Amino acid sequence: MTAGPDPAAATRPRVLHVLAALGTGGLLSLMVLCNSTITAHANALWGSLVPHATGTLAAALALALLVRRSHGERTGSAPAWAYLGGLLGALTVMLSSVAANTALALSGTLALGLLGQAGFGLAADRWGLLGLPRRRATGRDLLALGLILGGSAILIFGAPA
């Protein structure tokens, strides 16, 4: 964690960013494995409550250990709505578990969810939504988007039943 997001660097994914993002996606696979195991033993609400509670403890511990080093350059305050991201996460879990139990099934829910993420990402960058930097998509960005979503669709729908 060195410099903050300067406008020039904000537009260009570097190797470090790509590796971090791929690793983050890998974390998600492990999280889904953990949380769905809790859900199978308890229910969907507790499958989300348990990781949120243990995560709060883990984050508090990490902050207590690391806070002195990271406090440096940040000033100003965040708007109140910026604290409410957790509500969206809790809502997401409920929405997707309801949708996965309809005729769409898990694969359809996943695939449409990816479309929603990609579409929101393009819009958020285009207009700089919620106070983050603006970024115009290039033709190469759209090609990469098509390949990643296409490959994902093959993984989602190509799996033998």
Next chain:
Amino acid sequence: MIAPVAMSILAGVLIGLSRQVNGRLSLTKGALGASFWNHLVGAIALALAALAAWGVSNGPLVPPGLSEAPLPAWAGGPLGVLFVAAGSWLVARIGAANTALLVIAGQMVSGALLDTLREAEGAPIRALGVAIILAGVAIPRGSKG
């Protein structure tokens, strides 16, 4: 069919929206601070929902099967802290679309890897999907910035 389609797309939009909100918070609180607030607010909301569900049902507050869940399954929370912190850090640096796509790529490829390790069927088609995703990741992008 319209309702589940809308819900699924909305779930994806909410993932992006919460990353954007947490990314905004990370500008003043740091990525780890944003992740802490995300988990605390989510835990409080879900705890209230659990209490409400307990109030209307006659069952126990804590589902009895929970104690039988294997210990490693409880690691989802600490992993989630890293996940949210990394997402907040990335979205402020490489943008929402890049973050979403690269995280999706990592999720899909690692999921395919887990399937292969567990010897699920359909390895050739998984390899094809992974190759196409990695081709998308490898395209050099955004160099005009």
